[in-house]
Amino acid sequence: MSTFNQPLGGNEMPRFGGMASMMRLPMADSPQGLNVGFVGVPLDIGTSHRPGARFGPRQIRAESCLIRPYNMATGAAPFDALQVADLGDVPINTYNLLKSVDIIERHYRPILAAGCIPLTLGGDHTIALPILRAMKAQHGPVAMIHVDAHADVNPEMFGERIAHGTPFRRAVEEGLLQGDKVWQIGLRGSGYSMEDFDWPRQQGFTIVPAHEVWYQSLAPLMAQIRERIGPNTPTYLSFDIDGIDPSFAGGTGTPEIGGLSVPQALEIIRGCRGLNLVGGDLVEVSPAYDTSGNTALLGANLLFEMLCVLPGVAYR
Secondary structure (H helix, E strand, O other): OOOOOOOOOOOOOOOOOOOOHHHOOOOOOOOOOOEEEEEEEEEOOOOOOOOHHHHHHHHHHHHHHOOOOOOOOOOHHHOOOOOOOEEEEOOOOOOOOOHHHHHHHHHHHHHHHHOOEEEEEOHHHHHHHHHHHHHHHHHHEEEEEEEOOOOOOOOOOOEEEEOOOHHHHHHOOOOOOEEEEEEEEOOOOOOOOOHHHHHHHHOEEEEEEHHHHHOOOOHHHHHHHHHHHHOEEEEOOOOOOOOOOOOOOEEEOOOOOOEEEEHHHHHHHHHHOOEEEEEEEOOEEEEHHOOOHHHHHHHHHHHHHHHHHHOOOOOO
């Protein structure tokens, strides 16, 4: 009998029934004894356009009911070797973004100190900053693979230094990232100047605009990334759902045409196998603009794919 938590099976309880935890896993109120914890951050007061990402964690959990424990494509069987649970949501302050950022960082520090890898259900992309702050306290500056339509390196937005378009500018200023080991994949759309792309390049980031990889497999790119980062460097994966084309993932706050495809998204995450992933997030799912549930369903599956490439995963 396995000693590891297992998702509730569809023959034990209909998939439309039971508790709406991530993948119908047990809920836990402590990270102690866990290898991986799914964490929701229901925050969207950092958004600049369409709101609603505060409801992302709840909808992602609901759509995750269809995911089974074995990855048929890769052979990954994460629940054979890792203790995984849903750690619930961070109790953010819905009236104060700066206080919420502090709450998030404080919430993640004991998770990381317990040796538990957090996989985060967002929430808007502001949440990456406090998570990276907690990551630095535990691991030092990290490498990062960032999938997004936007670089999120604005100096400020409406005079504010912290918002969903600024986290990686602040992360560079605070020394949270290893600049020469950061990739931003899927960037595109219109802007005010080339500063959005030029500034991260000046910090050592590698920029992979979406139009440069249209119709291409991203497996070769991921092989290059693995070689550059190496197997020991603590690495964070930050995945904004708007990195994917809105024809696949329209339920988001700032959609941009001409994005990555779903197979490319899978190639990126599966290509992280062999890296020392210390955490990941899936952000900017806005259910109000996702009437079919497809965007949240995709987000749930991408989080499962992240789980499947973490260190220590068993393969059948």
